[in-house]
Amino acid sequence: MSEHTPGPWFLHVSSNVIQISDKQFHTNKSAIVHWMGFDGSDKPRDVKIANAAFIVKAVNNFDALHALVIKAQEIEHQERCVDGQQCTTFCKSLTETVAKAEAAPK
Numbered sequence: 001m002s003e004h005t006p007g008p009w010f011l012h013v014s015s016n017v018i019q020i021s022d023k024q025f026h027t028n029k030s031a032i033v034h035w036m037g038f039d040g041s042d043k044p045r046d047v048k049i050a051n052a053a054f055i056v057k058a059v060n061n062f063d064a065l066h067a068l069v070i071k072a073q074e075i076e077h078q079e080r081c082v083d084g085q086q087c088t089t090f091c092k093s094l095t096e097t098v099a100k101a102e103a104a105p106k
Helices: 045-077 084-102
Strands: 010-013 018-021 031-035
Touching: 010 045, 018 045, 045 084
Parallel strands: none
Antiparallel strands: 010 018, 018 031
């Protein structure tokens, strides 16, 4: 599997195109996702824009979430948690969340 385009990603919306790119200014060459109808569904345009914005937000926050998981695991391993069970549950939940995010789409 190839590596994804590094972030940050940006959302560009014009009258007939919704585009996700790796540049702050719209160019067709910087497009990561560029569809006339965005997702080809019959969803209203504002929902398509919201879906595209959600994708961009998820991509742009993934590294921070992953770093949080690593930090939480370090804290657990260093036994800095007051309540070890809470920390273990928290770390497990974060780890599972990141694993789902890292998994290939089904």
